[in-house]
Amino acid sequence: xxxxxxxxxxxxxxxxxxxxxNCTYSDRVSQSFFWYRQYSGKSPELIMSIYSNGDKEDGRFxxxxxxxxxxxxxxxxxxxxxxxxxxxxAVKGVRNAGNNRKLIWGLGTSLAVNP
Amino acid sequence: xxxxxxxxxxxxxxxxxxxxxxxxxxxxxxxxxxxxxxxGMGLRLIYYSASEGTTDKGEVPNGYNVSRLNKREFSLRLExxxxxxxxxxxxxxxxxxxxGVGLSGELFFGEGSRLTVL
Numbered sequence: 001x002x003x004x005x006x007x008x009x010x011x012x013x014x015x016x017x018x019x020x021x022n023c024t025y026s027d028r029v030s031q032s033f034f035w036y037r038q039y040s041g042k043s044p045e046l047i048m049s050i051y052s053n054g055d056k057e058d059g060r061f062x063x064x065x066x067x068x069x070x071x072x073x074x075x076x077x078x079x080x081x082x083x084x085x086x087x088x089x090a091v092k093g094v095r096n097a098g099n100n101r102k103l104i105w106g107l108g109t110s111l112a113v114n115p
Numbered sequence: 116x117x118x119x120x121x122x123x124x125x126x127x128x129x130x131x132x133x134x135x136x137x138x139x140x141x142x143x144x145x146x147x148x149x150x151x152x153x154x155g156m157g158l159r160l161i162y163y164s165a166s167e168g169t170t171d172k173g174e175v176p177n178g179y180n181v182s183r184l185n186k187r188e189f190s191l192r193l194e195x196x197x198x199x200x201x202x203x204x205x206x207x208x209x210x211x212x213x214x215g216v217g218l219s220g221e222l223f224f225g226e227g228s229r230l231t232v233l
Contacts, residue, residue, distance in 0.1 A: 034220045043205055043224035044158070088158070092220045103220045107157040 023089030032092035033072045060067035079113045092113040121225035128196045136191040138206030147189035151202040197233045
């Protein structure tokens with residue numbers, strides 16, 4: 001089982017719809033969760049972070065965290081063609097031998113918003 | 116607002132050649148990272164530096180060396196490039212409240228360096 005799993009997609013939604021991206025993780029003690037957006041040929045860019053159960057909203061983006069079920073999701077309301085990108089889920093995992101918590105990355109979900 | 120600056124953006128090497136990727140950040144971050152990204156493999160951590168003067172291996176350190184020159188700069192060196200090192204390399208930085216504990220996952224990335232080894 002991969003430590004952080006995402007559907008690779010592509011997820012295709014029409015313009016104006018809600019895009020729902022999901023991520024599951026295996027380490028129950030994970031405490032920090034992040035969504036990054038990566039446009040083709042560009043670097044990842046942080047769009048949301050969430051640290052406690054429940055919802056966190058920022059503009060058209062809502063991150064949802066359910067630690068009991070070990071999943072985190074990202075909802076994009078009123079999807080725009082400019083939202084077309086790969087969305088990476090990252091989870092702050094257990095300490096390694098050097099006492100530094102690892103950031104564990106999913107492989108990303110490709111989102112296509114069709115005009 | 117330069118953020119994280121990487122050089123070069125593109126490089127083609129022959130097998131066995133050496134090169135250094137440079138990274139500098141102007142955000143006064145204490146932690147810096149080097150990742151590589153390959154299709155189907157995602158982002159993989161090569162080396163990181165939790166604070167000035169310290170460096171540690173990540174998931175895929177073989178064939179690489181790093182230097183944390185000062186708080187701003189973190190370089191990645193390929194001593195003898197191999198075709199398996201063909202990849203896109205990203206430098207990233209963040210501010211950790213407690214260096215070494217690694218509480219923050221809010222990374223700022225450079226634009227990337229595309230390296231091809233023939």
